[in-house]
Amino acid sequence: MKRAARYVIFYAGLFGLWTLLAELKIWPPYLFPTPWGVGEALYNGFADHTYWIAIRVSLERVLIGYSISVLLGMILGLGVASNKFLEETMGGLLVSLQSLPSICWWPLALLWFGLSQNAILFVVIMGSLLSVTLAMEDGRKQMPKIYSQAGRNLGAKGFKLFWYVLLPASLPFIVSGLKQGWAFAWRSLITAEMLYLSLGLGQVLMMGRDLNDMSAVIAVMLLIIAIGYLVDGIVFKGMERRLQNRWGLTPAT
């Protein structure tokens, strides 16, 4: 209850400040829109289906890109964690690559794939692959050895050992990495979409700028935040809660 009250006070204050600044008309409304201007832009965007289409296109892309990087990242991470040669060579490379912002792959992606969906996907994958790989490698190393021994002892080997033992055993250690990978994938996607006519949320955002419509820009920014937050709150928080219940871990606060 107290917590809810704090939320209400904080956001009411923020809203009030915004309204006040907008009402004082220090800046012209196309540079500093009012809250209802943004609300109207949101309503119009959904009414003429622009936002629905943009959200669908963006979610589809991020889902494909993220799935591919999770799959690749798990294979790579496992490989690096279980092979000394790979660990010494590729391990260092992966860490150093992580300092490269994913959008730096854009020129390369353009040359390889042209102005297409694939170029965007490539940037998304490069953005999230490394965090997933490093998380998987770390998870595999942190996972107590006894699980794989017990699994092998009970007759699990090869893919079955990976799927029924190694993967679930390392999940608590990789879930934060998966979450980080998702955040990177989402950011990379929006960045890449801003760079050409892509139909996604990123492009709709740039369209607002091109039309000098700051209300629309802020409306789309809110959408991007909301989607990122929702996925985090529903998918990953749910996963964490389930893991905590099963493993009997105390929730990390």
Added chain:
Amino acid sequence: MNSNAARVAHESAVPAKPQFPICVEQPGARLDIVSTHLAHRGLRLETSKVGLRSVCLSYRTQDGQRLLALDDIHLEVRAGEFVCIVGPSGCGKSTLLHLVAGLQAPTSGEILVDGRPVQGPGTDRILIFQDHGLFPWLTVGENVEFGMKMKGVPKAERKERTLHYLHLVHLAKFHDSYIHQLSGGMRQRVAIARALATEPDVLLMDEPFAALDAQTRDLLHDELERIWNETGCTIIFVTHNVREAVRLGDRVVLLTFRPGRVKSEFPVDLPRPRSLEDPEVALAARAVLDQLREEINSSLEAEYTSGVKPRIEPGVTA
């Protein structure tokens, strides 16, 4: 049920696979059960179940030296026998079980199960770990089911057998609980049920009751003895507690401190069921303990000279 299984074995040329549970009422019936099990697999009571022939294991330490962990181990375990292995910590007794389980390969020598060399893990030999090794992401039931699932046992049969083995360890009520919701003793019982569910011939137990309180341990001793009686399996049980070894084993094998060798063997001919408090058990333990002391002393010496603070062995009590 028991008498049926035994009768079938006598009447037909190819005996039917014995059904669980089998209750043993009269002494001597256990031998019948064991031979019924063996006959089903075309083996005889006289064949040694597990054989270690000149088994050596050495590995490279971090500073590049070769360390001999197990040296020329010879050990024959008869089918249905309950063998306890004791020794000071660091003598490689756990490693020995890992070798029999096939989780590790010996540097030289041979490990035979039913006369065939061990090549990797197999569900005919199930290892029960000291810290149980249960899967925390599965429920109790799913844990017990796991080995059967890997083997490809049909779902309906899996469910039935899971319940049966959970009943055997008195945990059927906890079928849907997660591991962290159970007490230490219950977890160890789940581990036993999980091992038994794959219907192994050999149970390898690595100090399974070391972390439990005395009452729970006593209870599990009784249960293990009962299960051993009912299933006719062979058990190799590693412990550092000599009394526990004498209370449970048909035979106690004493290993030396690094490198581990078989120092001596003590047959335990005391009548069952036994109790940790029996004076005969204490007396028999005394004989083993006297020899174990020498090994503990040399282990302490080794730790003194290597500059490590000596550690009192907490579990070694007569």
